[in-house]
Amino acid sequence: MDSMTYRFRVIPPEKSCSKQLKILLDPENAKCSICLNVWHDVVTVAPCLHNFCNGCFSEWLRRCEKHPSVLCPQCRAAVEFVGRNHFLHGIEEDILQSDSSLRRPIEEIALLESYASIKSPLVINSGRKSRRKRIRSSTDEEIRLDSACPQCVNEYAGFQCNQSTVHLQCHLCGGMMPSRSNNGLPQHCLGCDRAFCGAYWHALGVAGSNDHPVCTGETLKPISERTILRIPFLAHEKNRHEQYITENCLSQAGKSLQDVISEFVTKMNNRQIDRTRLQLNHSEMITAQTHVCNECYDKLVSFLLYWFRITLPKHFLPPGALERENCWYGYACRTQHHNEEHARRRNHVCRPTRGSHVL
Numbered sequence: 001m002d003s004m005t006y007r008f009r010v011i012p013p014e015k016s017c018s019k020q021l022k023i024l025l026d027p028e029n030a031k032c033s034i035c036l037n038v039w040h041d042v043v044t045v046a047p048c049l050h051n052f053c054n055g056c057f058s059e060w061l062r063r064c065e066k067h068p069s070v071l072c073p074q075c076r077a078a079v080e081f082v083g084r085n086h087f088l089h090g091i092e093e094d095i096l097q098s099d100s101s102l103r104r105p106i107e108e109i110a111l112l113e114s115y116a117s118i119k120s121p122l123v124i125n126s127g128r129k130s131r132r133k134r135i136r137s138s139t140d141e142e143i144r145l146d147s148a149c150p151q152c153v154n155e156y157a158g159f160q161c162n163q164s165t166v167h168l169q170c171h172l173c174g175g176m177m178p179s180r181s182n183n184g185l186p187q188h189c190l191g192c193d194r195a196f197c198g199a200y201w202h203a204l205g206v207a208g209s210n211d212h213p214v215c216t217g218e219t220l221k222p223i224s225e226r227t228i229l230r231i232p233f234l235a236h237e238k239n240r241h242e243q244y245i246t247e248n249c250l251s252q253a254g255k256s257l258q259d260v261i262s263e264f265v266t267k268m269n270n271r272q273i274d275r276t277r278l279q280l281n282h283s284e285m286i287t288a289q290t291h292v293c294n295e296c297y298d299k300l301v302s303f304l305l306y307w308f309r310i311t312l313p314k315h316f317l318p319p320g321a322l323e324r325e326n327c328w329y330g331y332a333c334r335t336q337h338h339n340e341e342h343a344r345r346r347n348h349v350c351r352p353t354r355g356s357h358v359l
């Protein structure tokens with residue numbers, strides 16, 4: 001019997017202690033039918049719901065480019081959708097942890113990862129037949145899905161989609177764009193790996209219409225080209241007292257928010273600030289030229305404002321803020337979120353010196 005005990009952690013909603021639930025799982029059921037290893041960065045295809053390594057399936061997709069449709073490598077059913085499966089990813093990691101003999105060599109993993117191209121869910125056109133079927137079933141939404149990509153209808157910049165073009169769905173407007181990993185136009189936000197259509201259509205000069213939604217170029221832009229007018233709601237762990245103090249510090253220093261952010265973007269770009277607290281994916285790869293979405297930009301600004309505050313000479317602090325002691329739990333303090341007085345009387349823009357979150 002090849003099965004092993006699989007430990008599964010369940011966190012009850014009210015209590016902080018965690019319970020463990022044991023389930024039996026056969027690692028044979030967690031293998032990719034392309035490479036025959038336990039999945040790595042597992043993706044699931046629909047509608048047949050078979051699972052593969054991201055790298056293995058990405059290679060398969062590339063090989064299908066010239067074919068009229070993409071078939072599942074396991075069951076040969078037409079694939080209409082593929083996306084990363086975060087739930088199974090957790091299982092994949094736990095299996096490898098409990099049986100390290102199933103691990104692959106590092107070089108093999110690196111190669112596999114270099115093939116992996118599925119970052120956000122992909123919608124795959126599976127031939128003319130299924131399209132007609134969709135229109136015949138005629139709910140408004142389904143027709144919209146078909147006509148949602150401008151390049152399916154018209155040629156722009158020498159490219160038009162065909163039956164086997166793989167599409168990305170924009171996270172913001174829900175519109176479709178062809179997935180084109182080799183033409184250099186940004187289609188994903190590096191901070192969250194989600195697909196956004198703004199930069200792509202903006203570069204091609206395509207505007208939206210009633211038939212197809214399209215985002216403006218403002219929605220996915222390089223960090224250095226962005227402007228910021230107000231302190232994001234997320235800044236200083238949403239502690240509005242600290243946000244107010246930061247606002248005061250800016251006027252004391254005679255600088256606009258934009259001045260300070262530009263200055264700190266340069267420092268980040270020159271690797272003069274530690275990125276541990278930057279809560280974005282691929283945080284080490286981010287430069288001033290990186291395209292990010294609005295949400296990720298707000299996170300970045302909040303991170304930079306933390307650095308502005310902790311490196312600010314004390315005399316720029318408003319009188320009331322100057323005498324405050326640091327909260328032991330620093331930015332990780334939970335009390336600041338439900339106790340107004342505590343939030344006001346202690347400084348929370350500092351590193352924790354107590355608790356489990358000490359850095």
Ligand SMILES: [Zn+2]
Pocket residue numbers: 032033034035036037039040052053056
């Ligand atoms: Zn594989």
Ligand SMILES: [Zn+2]
Pocket residue numbers: 048049050072073074075076077
């Ligand atoms: Zn299948």
Ligand SMILES: [Zn+2]
Pocket residue numbers: 149150151152153161165167176177178
């Ligand atoms: Zn298209």
Ligand SMILES: [Zn+2]
Pocket residue numbers: 189190191192193194292293294295296297
């Ligand atoms: Zn983002």
Ligand SMILES: [Zn+2]
Pocket residue numbers: 170171172173174175196197198213214215
């Ligand atoms: Zn969009």
Ligand SMILES: [Zn+2]
Pocket residue numbers: 327328329330333334335336342346348
């Ligand atoms: Zn506190």
